[in-house]
Amino acid sequence: MNHLIALPILLPLVTGLGLLLNRDGAAVPRRVVGLSATAALLVVCALLMIQSSSGTIQYYALGDWQPPFGIILVLDRLSALMVTLTALLALGSLCYASAGVDVEGSNFHGLFQLQLMGINGAFLTGDLFNLFVFFEVLLIASYSLLMHGGGKARIHSGFHYVVLNLAGSALFLIGLGVLYGTLGTLNMADMAAKVPGLDSSRLVLAEAGAMLLLVVFGLKSAILPLYFWLPRAYASAPAPVAALFAILTKVGIYAILRVFTLIFGPQAGSLANIAQPWVWWLSLATLALGGIGVLAARDLRTQVAYLIIISVGTLLAGIGMNSLGSHSALLFYMVHTTLVTGGLFLLADTIAHQRGKAGARIVRGRAVEQVALLGTLFFVGALTVAGVPPFSGAVGKALILQSATPGQQVWLWPILLLSSLAAIVALSRTGSTLFWRVSGGGSRERSDKDIHEAGPLRTAGLMLLLGASPLLVAFAGPLSEYTDATADQLADHEAYIQAIIERDKTGGGS
């Protein structure tokens, strides 16, 4: 068996537990351990991505219990891409956090690693109940990280976040129960194999279970009627945590993509593609409201949170269109939007830090100290996220727009382009207020203790995440080849089911 597949879960787990032992004392050893473990994770994930690019679907049977009886971890192109993206985002935000945010409360590094474990587990698992367990692992860590450092706003939005997600977990369990009751299995490949043969009396139950799962994943990914928790929670979270949370909504999107293309995909008889029409219309409404939210936001961090809503809408539209082209386009867009919105959260925090009292509010305030650096980064980030050429947002959005069929274009094009326009208008207004409408004297008049220049770690974190944008354009070719291959692999259910269920019948379990 290929033990490397379990490493993205084991490495953060062991590191996280080790870090919990060293809670107090100097921060430097914890930073070194956390950063080196995350860097090692990135290497492991890159290796997994190289392995998966051959196109074979490998699985790792935990405890050597063969599927469909045991829990398995599955490595295919999609999960490899997602864990690599997670590791990259985590490295950037951990760099930034190591510059000082991590000592505002206790246990930051340990919780951060446990959060990574939950996210990686959710991407790798091939068992629906195990997906629930990893969801809980990442949620427990995220509850504490969200409230890291304390403060009224964080406690306040944190309570809403916790209660909503507890209710979501209850729904998840009910959905799982219904599906187990009808299908008799929780292994995703086995479920996919059994759905077409369901007898008609159980179809309604299975459909109810599937739609419950859609509600839960919709809550995680912040789709329209279920996104109201997001702007407040993300805007009040510490910046590196908010940056890492940029991947949490993508966990929900990944789960929708996986469950509703594999288990309830086109092969599923009368349950084929049951979620896609819902996702399609809701994603358009999410896009529209995200655009309004971006225009209405009065704080840069809230604005970035609404930019996440727009990106969620765009990604879900890709799922709703449900074609090879749209799946490939949405995966490309996912890589871009996760890194860039994460970077923008870090940037908003740096700007807030240097503006003193005005903070991240979009009002006239004193000038930031590193105008050239932050201004350039904001310019790049804003153009990228709004989808203006020559940055990666334009490539991603163009791919998504291109993948729409004529019937879908009528709806998608105006709404997606208008929400982009809203983002451009709002961000240019924000940029000119933050950088040009400056009151008071220049930065030279201030005393030394006021200086909050971003240190090397902060700058490295910012550069890593926002610098991804030009890199993604430069390497758009190889990446879109990879996402094309991923979409092909996603569409090939038979290969997935055979790789997991059939192979152990012939004796080769690894």
Add this chain to the structure above:
Amino acid sequence: MEALFSITTGVLAACGLFLALRGRTFPVVVGLTLLSYAVNLFLFSMGGLTTGGAAVIGDKGGDYADPLPQALVLTAIVIGFAMTAFSVILAMRARGDLGSDHVNGNRLDEPREERT
């Protein structure tokens, strides 16, 4: 037995949902706890209810209870318990930091609600 079981689950879930929609943190936490009890019962019954069957596999290969829901419900109980403990602590922290036990942190409506 099925009828009694489903009525119990349904009543628990309904009470849980009602309490979870209240405005104060304590009823909300109690409501979530009830909801998780209902979910645990539901999960437990998802493999079908059997009376007098062997716990895992009987020696004569007769009726036996599905072991998987039992394993799942154990996991769900552990997770649910940890979550309840966390939300209780969080509610207390919110009471201390916000000076109110209203889920919106709203201080103004406190006396008004106490009068009614």
